[in-house]
Amino acid sequence: MLGYISKRLLVAFCVCATVSAISFALMFLSGDPAIAIAGAGGRAQDAEAVRIAYGFDRPIVVQYLDWIGSALTGDLGRSIYFNVPVTEIIGNRVGVTLNLGVLSFLLALVVAVPLGIAAALRPNGWIDRLALVLAVTGQAIPSFWLGLMAIVVFGVWYGWVPISGAETWQGYILPVIVLSYYAMPAMMRITRSGMIDVLATDYIRAARAKGLPMGTVIFRHALRNAVLPLVSLAAVQLGLLLSGSIVIESVFALNGLGRLAWESLLRSDLPVVQAIILILSLLYVLLTTLADILNAVLDPRLRGAS
């Protein structure tokens, strides 16, 4: 088990290093950061001054090594746009993203798993049909549109919830629902198909034949096996929710990490972009590693296979 974990961690480290190197290179490919920082009214000499002030005149490799050296000692640099330490800005904004991501994930899970099980128990029954409709619409409707519609109906017409902002907990209601609806279908479908497969196996038939209560069969024997692919998927989904909520954060004017990353990219605030990419790739790697380990705990066969 220990060997398995250390192997996973090594892979994780390589992934992070690769991601940060690629993103660093991409930032320079997408345009001259010095001109971008000098602003739309900046003259050529303003851009030159910026280039020297921030060291953009050095070779990219040198700049990257410089950055990674500081990052390894925990120094993520200063934001060019805000002129404060990157850690301070990220610290200010990470809370909103965490709240939004984790709450949406939990809500999606709470809806997806029972619905998936219920659908699997009677394939093509009315619950299954309803679940299918929910899943298809959830995946088909763009989240920004759903978000705006939710604002119109519940914020403007009825005035039940704040239209935007996260100053009060009520501000989270709409974004969490919209974001979880986006994450729910995949988890629901994978629970359903996993359950259908498992329910058809011999050992479940044996358990039923033994006269075990239905609840015990479903939750103790079937779900535990059906849940393996769900764990892997859920890890990716949680990562997606934490890193990919840019649209929802924009629509509901929530100032989280996703929006910060997007805005920083537009204004070539390299230190912030790099830091966020590093944090998110770390998070992804951590989540998938956790999922792998959790799967190994749940299913002894996987441990042998590694």
Added chain:
Amino acid sequence: MTHHTPKYFLSGALALATSLSFAAGTPAMAGKDDNTLNVAFASEPEPLDTYKIAGRQGLILARHIYDGLLYKNLDTGEIVPALAESWEFTGPLTMEFTLRKGVKFHNGADFTADDVVETLNTVIAPEYGTRYSISVDWIESVEKLADDKVRINMSKPFAGAVEMLADALPIYPHEFFAENGSEGISATPIGTGPYKLVSQEPGIRYEMERFEDHYTGSPKSGATIDKIIVRTMPEMNTQYAELMSGDLDWIWRIPPDQAKQLESRVQIISAPIMRIGYVGFAPEAMGGDSPIADKRVRQALIHATNRAAITEAFAGGASKVLNTACNPAQFGCEQDVTSYDYDPEKARALLAEAGYEDGFEMEMVFAAMPRPTAEAVAADLAKVGVTLILNEQQYSSGIGKWRAKELPAFFSNWGSYGIGDTAFILSNFFGGGDDDLVQDAEVAELLTVADTASDRDVRAENYSMAVKKIADEAYWMPMYNFNVNYGLAEDLNFTPHPDEFARWWNSSWK
């Protein structure tokens, strides 16, 4: 709020703006009730040190907090006293200012000559990193002559000096600024302005309160609104919803089509601004070896483009087609120039004359312009046989390519820093610098004279000649002046200005 039938819901579902027009009920008048102006910007204001800000959002906030030595009354075009009571040129390169007495900073400190000297001498140093060198590179040094007298020594003649001192170069309290620098003043902005900042989450939310001790005689005096709350809300549709529900009182930069849909629900004002759209041609690009180096080709391209239709369709509001490489609202922007009306026949004839009867292919990068406008230009040019290869890029990438002389045509816009003087547009593009891919020595010389002369008539005359030559040679295809659509609460009085600086100290409730 009234309830809605399913029919309304379904039709509303088609588009947000449309759906909102079905929403009945009276919006809450939150702003007027507690005398608080609720504002939203779509992008994040920068830290509130004016000298390092490029975006209008941060500058608008800063102008409520800080004051400059002078102020420009845009209604009359006059420069009026602000922190300086009076001023005069005592030599070709020296200006002397008598400062106003009894002015207080938000922290209670008195305003004196030390503040002017410390602030300006700090920000002109290259290591300070002032964002736009053009704003301060004309100042050599600032001296204190007495507690209420300062002298500015200029490093070079610069006709825009007075314009710059008019609120673009604010004065900070010297003790605080010397101790805490740019970072400190951004974190704790202290000025003499009509509003003081009481709290901020940088980039996210700002709260300002009226400053009761704002000096008498200030050009920014007379503020009636107690409190201003500014939030960043990136999604315009969310802003519309908040505006209609009464949670916001002021938004801006609403796209023309959406402004039309909102008109029935809120107060919409369209106002022309200094920013103009243009297609710059680069005879110098590709080592001078491109069709665009031929004057007849450039003229043909302008004749071939139906600029009136493009302006009408995509800019609308207060926008008009331009014939000059400057905004008619700017000083020195001569309007009696060669103009090129929409005439594809003439365009074809000119192209044939230049030897391109079969047309040619050319790249055009467009940046910070709506894609449909670029596509419309390309469609018009295609009709006379010129194939534009359109390439949308960030401004930084586009201008980088331009400076590298790799682009025959660049479609973008220029805001002149919001200043009503031709110096702030022509010199950058035709003055012989890195952005000048025309390199017309005669034009550059005219501009040098106009930019540095202190006599207004001399300036006007030289700009006039430069603007005429630029039009004759068709170095630019000027498109239109931009306009800004503001969305306002029904009961808000607000007067927009062409420099895009919102003056909320002039706003009031109806």
